[in-house]
Amino acid sequence: MRTGLIGKKIGMTRIFTEAGEHIPVTVLEIDSCKIVGHKTIEQHGYSAVQVGYGVAKEKNLKKPVRGFYAKAKLPVNKYIAEFKVNPDSYIDVGAELDVNHFKPGAYVDVVGQSIGKGFAGPMKRHNFAGNRASHGVSLSHRSHGSTGQCQDPGKVFKGKKMAGHYGDQRTTVHNLQIVQVDMESKLIFIKGSVPGAKGSYIKVRDAIKKKAS
Numbered sequence: 001m002r003t004g005l006i007g008k009k010i011g012m013t014r015i016f017t018e019a020g021e022h023i024p025v026t027v028l029e030i031d032s033c034k035i036v037g038h039k040t041i042e043q044h045g046y047s048a049v050q051v052g053y054g055v056a057k058e059k060n061l062k063k064p065v066r067g068f069y070a071k072a073k074l075p076v077n078k079y080i081a082e083f084k085v086n087p088d089s090y091i092d093v094g095a096e097l098d099v100n101h102f103k104p105g106a107y108v109d110v111v112g113q114s115i116g117k118g119f120a121g122p123m124k125r126h127n128f129a130g131n132r133a134s135h136g137v138s139l140s141h142r143s144h145g146s147t148g149q150c151q152d153p154g155k156v157f158k159g160k161k162m163a164g165h166y167g168d169q170r171t172t173v174h175n176l177q178i179v180q181v182d183m184e185s186k187l188i189f190i191k192g193s194v195p196g197a198k199g200s201y202i203k204v205r206d207a208i209k210k211k212a213s
Contacts, residue, residue: 003083003091004205005101006033006053007188009112011198015180015189025179025189028202034096036074041087048084049091052077053201079201099181099188106178107207112196116168126161171195175207 007028014024037050056078058066069076072093091097102108122128122144131137131145144163148156173194180189188204196202 001084001086002089002206003035003049003051003085003097004108004203005030005097005099005188006051006079006081007202007204008053009194009196009198009200009202010187012193023179023191024193025191026194028188028190028194028204029186030097030099030101030188031186032077032096033098034074034077035091035093036072036077036080037068037093038090039082046084047087047090048082050080050082051097052080054078081201081203083203083205099183099186102178102181102188102204104178104181107175107210108178108190108204109172109174109207109209110176110190110194111170111172111203111205112194112200114167114169114171114195115197117166119164120166121163122161125163125166128161174209 007030010027010029012024012026014022016022031053032055033051033053035049036052039046039048039050041047052074054077056076058069058076061069061076066076074094117124121142123130123142126144128144130142131140133141144161147160147162148154173192176194177191178188179191181187182189190204194202
């Protein structure tokens with residue numbers, strides 16, 4: 001298991017193959033992505049590398065974060081993420097990662113913070129069918145129906161699918177294929193959509209459910 005990359009979501013577009021096939025892709029920018037620290041089994045109980053992305057102003061960071069970068073003698077980053085790796089797959093602190101870390105045709109897992117939808121009803125949030133459109137149903141066509149039982153057990157079970165906050169949560173999409181890598185523009189083109197709004201930070205790692213080719 002090796003480290004992944006942090007990218008900034010630019011948006012979606014499409015590219016065409018030589019055969020004229022149209023492929024929808026998400027564009028990620030990989031810029032100023034470098035190793036800023038290690039986690040070891042002896043000290044932390046697991047092995048991982050800490051990757052930083054972007055350039056930030058030191059005055060905007062909290063004091064412990066400033067101390068972390070001062071100890072590593074590295075410029076501060078806007079975003080930090082961890083990637084679990086094998087103990088023999090550490091990369092030196094300060095080493096910079098680029099788009100060539102992944103090759104076209106490789107499969108990756110993408111992790112991001114999904115777009116928040118606010119308060120949503122059960123039909124949008126959980127794909128409920130809703131109540132009937134006629135035969136006595138009035139003012140409750142999009143309701144979720146019964147939420148619990150009568151006297152026994154007399155409560156609503158935890159995890160019951162109901163209306164509530166929708167989106168804005170950590171989301172992982174598995175087995176997305178890298179279609180193209182642009183070294184000059186520092187861009188990665190991933191087939192399909194990935195979670196997150198434009199400008200958000202996305203973690204890209206080797207697919208764990210597919211053997212590396």
